[in-house]
Amino acid sequence: MSIGILYDRSETDELGIRLTAEELGINLVYIPFRKVAINLDEDGYSIKSKGKNYSKIIEDVSVVLNRAQSKNRRFVAVNVLEALGKNVINPSLVEYICFSKLRTLLHFWKGGIRTPRTVYVPCDSHEPMAGGGEIRNEETIADLIQQELGNVSIVIKPDAGTHGKNVRLAKERTDLLTILGDTEPSIINPVGVLAQKLVQKWFYDLRIIVTKESGNVPYCHPTALARAGFKDFRTNTFLGNMVFGVKLPIQIRSTAVKCGETIGKDSKAWLLAFDAMINAGEDKISDDDYIKAEFKKLQPFFDEVKNVKGNEAKKRNFSSWNKKLEEAFQTYKSQEAYENVKKIIEENTERNRHNILFHEANACPEFWEQTRLAAGINLAVPLLKCAQSIIESD
Numbered sequence: 418m419s420i421g422i423l424y425d426r427s428e429t430d431e432l433g434i435r436l437t438a439e440e441l442g443i444n445l446v447y448i449p450f451r452k453v454a455i456n457l458d459e460d461g462y463s464i465k466s467k468g469k470n471y472s473k474i475i476e477d478v479s480v481v482l483n484r485a486q487s488k489n490r491r492f493v494a495v496n497v498l499e500a501l502g503k504n505v506i507n508p509s510l511v512e513y514i515c516f517s518k519l520r521t522l523l524h525f526w527k528g529g530i531r532t533p534r535t536v537y538v539p540c541d542s543h544e545p546m547a548g549g550g551e552i553r554n555e556e557t558i559a560d561l562i563q564q565e566l567g568n569v570s571i572v573i574k575p576d577a578g579t580h581g582k583n584v585r586l587a588k589e590r591t592d593l594l595t596i597l598g599d600t601e602p603s604i605i606n607p608v609g610v611l612a613q614k615l616v617q618k619w620f621y622d623l624r625i626i627v628t629k630e631s632g633n634v635p636y637c638h639p640t641a642l643a644r645a646g647f648k649d650f651r652t653n654t655f656l657g658n659m660v661f662g663v664k665l666p667i668q669i670r671s672t673a674v675k676c677g678e679t680i681g682k683d684s685k686a687w688l689l690a691f692d693a694m695i696n697a698g699e700d701k702i703s704d705d706d707y708i709k710a711e712f713k714k715l716q717p718f719f720d721e722v723k724n725v726k727g728n729e730a731k732k733r734n735f736s737s738w739n740k741k742l743e744e745a746f747q748t749y750k751s752q753e754a755y756e757n758v759k760k761i762i763e764e765n766t767e768r769n770r771h772n773i774l775f776h777e778a779n780a781c782p783e784f785w786e787q788t789r790l791a792a793g794i795n796l797a798v799p800l801l802k803c804a805q806s807i808i809e810s811d
């Protein structure tokens with residue numbers, strides 16, 4: 418039996434998984450998920466592109482790494498694959514929970530994991546009326562949110578959003594009304610409004626990797642990716658923030674394992690990336706100005722990393738582009754300023770290890786360009802190991 422990799426578009430993560438599989442001597446079977454016909458009839462199924470029939474190859478695959486890009490596509494893909502009798506990383510139950518931030522928060526809450534204060538209002542800000550016109554609900558929604566959270570800074574986010582898109586901060590009621598007015602039911606926010614109290618994190622947040630192989634207990638990687646910057650309250654990498662590989666305190670690792678168990682349930686194998694924030698409040702062990710100055714020193718080196726990342730050649734000659742990326746990253750990481758900021762994050766995390774709030778689980782994390790190089794975790798390895806563990810245990 419072999420391992421499959423399904424995707425619609427090949428990005429560096431998928432190229433990285435293929436390269437890693439090659440290095441490990443693992444045969445990886447490609448399953449396309451875009452211009453193909455998935456056909457079901459009384460005799461069985463077939464999956465064919467215009468020029469190729471993939472059905473036979475797929476027959477021999479027992480585990481599939483689901484790397485379809487969007488949450489929607491990934492969820493459809495896992496449903497199809499599981500119906501065809503395949504094991505999938507991640508399984509549909511995991512994808513289903515991770516699809517929605519609210520669902521994830523509900524599971525965390527049930528599992529006793531601390532999360533940011535969250536209020537969900539199942540009402541849209543404007544609703545069309547039968548006879549034309551619309552009902553405006555911003556005031557009521559704002560009242561409901563503030564009734565719970567008070568007159569504090571509030572974050573509004575789309576339930577199934579990614580890359581920090583439309584995650585917005587309301588410092589006052591007028592901002593809140595404007596932001597609520599801009600919300601619209603959509604594929605990434607089907608119903609209502611998800612609001613959170615602004616967590617008093619410092620200048621960074623964390624992405625923590627937990628993996629579970631069949632027959633083993635879940636494992637939290639000892640390092641995490643810290644995304645850091647002062648530009649915006651959103652510190653995620655998509656917005657161009659810098660990244661640091663940081664050591665995690667043991668207590669945080671065991672909470673992250675609990676998060677994994679809460680989301681992974683009884684599934685044989687899974688891989689998850691949790692987003693977490695340290696509610697450090699005023700516990701700042703260093704001056705903001707000092708850290709900003711260190712960022713400034715690092716900027717040209719991080720710009721060079723971004724420059725290589727943006728290089729068109731990456732897909733044409735992946736392995737030579739990859740070498741360039743690794744070199745640029747190494748230069749960035751070897752700066753004294755990198756070490757200084759990293760130490761501050763590690764110390765702040767250690768001091769506030771009991772003030773960690775988990776708020777999201779990502780089922781298909783990007784990793785090749787940041788997590789691998791900053792935190793030293795090539796997720797392709799645990800992904801492939803998870804798949805192998807299922808084959809071995811079956």
Ligand SMILES: Nc1ncnc2c1ncn2[C@@H]1O[C@H](COP(=O)(O)OP(=O)(O)OP(=O)(O)O)[C@@H](O)[C@H]1O
Pocket residue numbers: 533572574578579580581582584613614615616617618621622650651652653654655692694776777
């Ligand atoms: N309640 C909050 N308090 C403070 N900051 C927050 C809060 N929620 C989100 N953020 C910040 O906004 C960023 C984006 O939020 P979130 O992770 O919810 O959005 P996203 O669209 O899933 O982004 P990504 O796909 O990069 O994870 C987080 O990395 C964090 O820095």
Ligand SMILES: [Mg+2]
Pocket residue numbers: 653692777
């Ligand atoms: Mg997130």
